[in-house]
Amino acid sequence: MGPDLTFERAMAARCNGGPVAGLDEVGRGPWAGPVVACAVALPDPLDDFGGLPQAVFEALDDSKKLTEARREALFDPLSQAVSHAFGEASVQEIDDLNILQASLLAMRRALEGLPGPVCGALVDGNRDPNLGMPTELIVKGDGRSIAIAAASILAKVRRDRMMQALGMAFPGYGWERNMGYGTKEHQAGLATLGVTEHHRKSFAPIKARLQIGLNI
Incomplete structure (x- = not known):
């Protein structure tokens, strides 16, 4: 079983049907480069496919379970289908704050970058980023929540491209x-x-x- 809309619909009901964001970050473990987070707001959590094209919806999963080619293929159609924003924490911020706090900072920045308001957030992991809104922490959320899975893919591709450029x-x-x-x-x-x-x-x-x- 892959990710579905169970958490999105529960959060939407909890906050009167408003848009719900999914958040994930990538890059905690590397020795170099920033940590990158993404916030994704689904078009319609109550729709059968969350407002996404069916083919995109059915292809979503934890980014770590997808090949690099599959993540790259999903990046553009997914980017076009969802409202999303990225947030980063620099190497200097990682060194100053520690990697956990820098990751939470990147998540807050991603959420703040969304073009429209959301009423609640689904966050991968067990640490609260203090987003100032109803928040549900979901361990292994990138394999359980469609919005978090989408965020994990976008964040992974974004950071991989940054590291490829730095590698050059x-x-x-x-x-x-x-x-x-x-x-x-x-x-x-x-x-x-x-x-x-x-x-x-x-x-x-x-x-x-x-x-x-x-x-x-």
């Missing part, structure tokens, strides 16, 4: 393939090239490399 600008770390995660290729790049401005200096492997004194 900073060759040698493999970011265009590993998206900033601590793969062997990334570790080899750190050992030979050092730490860049896009590395999370509060993360233990990067902090250890800085103590050696190798950075660019």
Whole structure:
């Protein structure tokens, strides 16, 4: 069973039928790059397909369960079908706040960026971002809620594209393939090239490399 509209409809009923947002973030684990969140407001949670084209609705799932090609193929039709906005927290903010608080900040920014108001929010995970509205926290929500699944796909593609661009600008770390995660290729790049401005200096492997004194 994939995601459905159960949570969206319950939240819509709770807040008198108004638009409901789904929020998710990507990029907590990588050693480099920002954390990116997305907020998605479905056109009509009470419609059979949430107001989405049926083919898009039926293709949605937790972004981690979809191939890169499938996520890319869904990005444009999904972007066109839903009201959405992205929010980011920079590497500096991750280092200043910690990765959890930076992730919650990115979610708040995404919600604030939506072009229209929503009356409630469905959030992936078990930490409340303090959105100032009725909020339901849903563990593994990207596999249970259509709005969160949509947000997870849009956020994942957005961040992957950012890391691919950074990989071209900073060759040698493999970011265009590993998206900033601590793969062997990334570790080899750190050992030979050092730490860049896009590395999370509060993360233990990067902090250890800085103590050696190798950075660019």
